Amino acid sequence: MDFAQHTIDIARKNVEEGGRPFATVIVKDGEILAESPNKVAQTNDPTAHAEILAIRDACRKLGTEHLVGATIYVLAHPCPMCLGSLYYCSPDEVVFLTTRDAYEPHYVDDRKYFELGTFYGEFAKDHTERRLPMRHEPHDAAVDVYRLWQQHNGGDRRVPGAPTVA
Numbered sequence: 001m002d003f004a005q006h007t008i009d010i011a012r013k014n015v016e017e018g019g020r021p022f023a024t025v026i027v028k029d030g031e032i033l034a035e036s037p038n039k040v041a042q043t044n045d046p047t048a049h050a051e052i053l054a055i056r057d058a059c060r061k062l063g064t065e066h067l068v069g070a071t072i073y074v075l076a077h078p079c080p081m082c083l084g085s086l087y088y089c090s091p092d093e094v095v096f097l098t099t100r101d102a103y104e105p106h107y108v109d110d111r112k113y114f115e116l117g118t119f120y121g122e123f124a125k126d127h128t129e130r131r132l133p134m135r136h137e138p139h140d141a142a143v144d145v146y147r148l149w150q151q152h153n154g155g156d157r158r159v160p161g162a163p164t165v166a
């Protein structure tokens with residue numbers, strides 16, 4: 001099975017059916033674990049990117065939030081939302097089949113607070129510098145929720161079972 005070609009085929013079919021030009025295929029042990037096109041146009045859910053939907057399906061099937069050992073094929077280099085979700089699920093490798101520069105002449109999805117070229121940079125800024133209006137409203141009781149969680153976690157502050165380096 002040519003997983004890259006399969007990813008392209010899913011995205012092509014989605015476009016032909018009125019969807020957006022993105023797809024994700026998640027492979028583990030040589031088999032497809034989950035796959036999805038982008039479904040934002042079909043569902044009006046702005047988080048229904050192919051990566052998010054396929055990761056949800058794969059994790060549900062495996063009964064874990066960690067996709068260690070998986071290879072994730074994506075049609076295009078992931079947006080910041082999906083890049084974050086890929087970091088959270090710890091796959092062995094992410095394979096992208098085209099770059100934003102390559103598809104930009106044919107597809108643009110700019111919004112009120114970002115354009116293709118500014119989106120990643122927004123995340124590195126202090127919240128006061130971001131175009132998305134954000135306001136820090138400190139509440140001591142908010143931190144108490146974390147203290148409670150730590151107590152329930154046997155005094156450990158780490159999320160159990162997460163694959164970390166050290």
Ligand SMILES: [Zn+2]
Binds near residue numbers: 079
């Ligand atoms: Zn995305």
